[in-house]
Amino acid sequence: MIPSPRRLLAVVVSAAAVALVATACAPASSESGTPDPAVVIGLTGEPANLDMTTTSGAAIPQVLLNNVYENLVTLDQDGEIVPQLATDYTVSEDGLTYDFTLQEGVTFSNGAEFTADDVKFSLERVATDWTINQAKMAVLDHVEVVSPTEARVVLTTPSNTWLYSMTGSVGAMFDESGVDDLANTPVGTGPYVITERVQGDHISLEARDDYWGDEVAVTDVTLRYFADAVTSTNALSAGDVDMLFNMQAPDLISQFETNPDFQVIQGTSNGEILLALNNQAAPFDDLRVRQAMAYGIDRQAVLDAAWAGYGELIGAMVPPTDPYYEDLNDLYPYDPDKARELLAEAGAEDLSVTFKVPTRPYATAVSEVVVSQLAEIGVSATIETLEFPAVWLDEVFTNDDYEMTVILSVEPRDILPTFNDPEYYIGFDNSEIAPIAAAADAGTTEEWIAGMKDVARITAEQVASVPLFLFPNIVVADADLDGIAANAVTESLDLTGLAWR
Structure with missing residues (x-):
């Protein structure tokens, strides 16, 4: 757990922060003394483009979800599913049919009216026009337009995870006439539009005058x-x-922390710092080598040295906020002698591996500690730095051209996307967990939780990869900035509550 002396004031999210306004030591004021409704946020991890239907990574939905795009349902700061573009919804007794009642008077930023036709277009489009995350909509059979304000979604099989997935990027609502240039001009129902994107520097958002919902206090971000x-x-x-x-x-x-001009907030996060191992390539196609890695890394020392003790150890790719969390930290306690024994058994003494590290602060800090620890068990890891996101996404994520890497995996409930597809960049053999996961998803809530605990334990025992620690969500801001959505319950950096005191 995060050391108690370091428990700050409040709460925080996953991924990155922000930018520069023209003058500004503090929020600029008008002649009347009212704060200028503009905010500059500093982030790391710039999106490669603005099309989250074809480009992986958290950086795009971080900017767009809740701000430019909206969903039928979303997550509140406690992680509970709540209506957004839907006013309410019902689920049939067999779990196959969801009936959504839609908000009235909603328009897209291009002026088009939002209706049930857009629900049908948006959800069914995932299977045809999305090149990523299609599995999250695999249980969708079809969408019926009952009326302009009523949409019926029919699944092929009951799913405990489908509605939760609808709170993320695959649940975003699109206008059919506004999808021609998503990489540069996203069109959504949200309170903001993108006004400028200067690659390598900043993205600017401006509040819509015709937004259907509550007016945002900060009009320029x-x-x-x-x-x-x-x-x-x-x-x-x-x-x-x-x-x-x-x-x-x-x-x-x-x-x-000691400067009254600033506030420091720490909150929950879904982000796991994952030491990813390519299960399809030597040497990590050998379970004994993967187990040696798990035994040979002192994760607490990594956390302390790389991230000043902020964060929380996890034994599987499941944060404590997930309903199927189980503490599996004791599966592979730090034991360098056991690690060396397993390497010898696998014929992998004096092992050399290439460690492809993205250009992110956490990755640089973590990799240096990991390399030092691996040297103590006879593993020589050579760091190769890759520009993030473009080069890392191409070489590692898309082409599986790597042996070992480290990445902050921030997508909520991502154990199955990460380990349930042998074609995914981890390359884990999912033959044992796939039927368990499928049965759990179609079962009762209790069966789902029990099944997902089994999935987590198997992936941890098989060392599909090594989850190092749960990333803390730390926000440092001007003391007068209010409404910071501190908990990283989704990929979104929700700007809608920001206001100057």
Whole structure:
């Protein structure tokens, strides 16, 4: 757990933070003394483009979900499913049919009216036009347009996970006439539109005058992307940035904790720092080598050295906020002698591996500690730095051209997307867990929880990869900035509650 002396004031999310306004040591004020309704947020991990239907990674939905795109249902800060574009919904007794009643008077940013036809188009389009995340909509049979404000969704089989998936990117609502250039011009029903994107620097959002819902207090948001944590921290200190989201320099937090001009917030996160092993390639196609890695890494020491003790150890790719969490930290306690024994048994003494590390602050910090620890068990890991996201996504995620990497996996409930597809970049043999996962998804809530615990235990025992720790969500912001959505319950950096005090 996070050491109690470091428990800060509140709560926080996953992924990154923001940018620069023209003048600004603090929020600029008008002549009347009213704060300027603009915010600059500092982030790391810039999106490669704005099309989350064809491009993987959390950076795109971080910007767009809740802000530009909206869903029928979303998650509140407690992780509960609540209506968004739907006013309510009902589920049939057999779990196959969902009836959604839609908000009236909703329009897309291009002026088109939002109706049940858009629900049908958006959900059925996942199977045909999306190149990622299609599995999350695999149980969809069809969508019926009952009336302009009523949509009926019919599944092929009951699913405990489908409605939850609908709160993420695959549940976003699109207008059929607004999908021609998603990479550059996303069209949604949300309160903001993208007004500018300067690659390598920032993304600007502006509030819509015709938004159907509650008016947002902050009408202009700039998301500024920084290459490293120190630069972003300096920008915050200088007043060029109003907030750092998911701060990437935990050793620099103390200077803000004692400064009354700033607030430090720590919250929950879905993000696992994963030491990913390519199960389809030597040497990690050998279970004994993967087990040696698990025994040979002191995860607490990694957490302490790389992230100043902020975070929480997890034994499987399941955060404690998931209903099927089980503490599996004792499966592979730190035991370098056992690690060396397994390597010898596998004929892998004096092993050399290439460690492809994305250009992210957490990855740099973690990789240096891991390399040092592996050297003690006879494994020589050579770091090869890859630009993130473009090069890492291409080489590692898309082409599986790697032996070992480290990544912050921030998608909620991502154990199955990560380990239930041998074609996925991890390459884990899912033949044992696939039938368990399928039966759990179609079963009762109790059967789902029990089945998913089995899935988590099998992937941990088989060392599909090594979850190092649960990433903390730390936000440092101007003391006068209110409404920060601190808990990272989704991929979204929700801007809609921000306001100046």
